[in-house]
Amino acid sequence: MMISALPPGLPHPPQETExxxxxxxxxxxxxxAQMLKSAGVGEMPEGFGGGIGEEQFASFLRREQAREMAQVGGIGLAQSLFEAMRERHDV
Incomplete structure (x- = not known):
C-alpha cells in the first residue's frame, strides 16, 4: 500500500503519527529484546535448567522487559526511527 505524502510543513493526521x-x-x-538475549538476561544457571519450556518463557520475559524499556524512552532508538519515518513520509 502506497502512503500518500502530505505537502511538507503540514502536520500529520493524529492516526498517522500514532x-x-x-x-x-x-x-x-x-x-x-535481542540485546537482552545476547546479554544473557533470563538464562538460568546450568544446574537448575527447566528445559525448552523455561527457554520459551525466558523469551516472553525479555520481550516484556524490552517493551517496558522502549515505552519509557529506551535508548532513544524509537524516537530516531520515528523522526526518520516521519521525514521519509514528508518526501
Missing amino acids: RLKSAAEQLETSFL
Whole structure:
C-alpha cells in the first residue's frame, strides 16, 4: 500500500503519527529484546535448567522487559526511527 505524502510543513493526521510512533517503538522493542538475549538476561544457571519450556518463557520475559524499556524512552532508538519515518513520509 502506497502512503500518500502530505505537502511538507503540514502536520500529520493524529492516526498517522500514532501509527509511525507505534512502529518505531515496536522496532526498538525487538532490538532491545535481542540485546537482552545476547546479554544473557533470563538464562538460568546450568544446574537448575527447566528445559525448552523455561527457554520459551525466558523469551516472553525479555520481550516484556524490552517493551517496558522502549515505552519509557529506551535508548532513544524509537524516537530516531520515528523522526526518520516521519521525514521519509514528508518526501
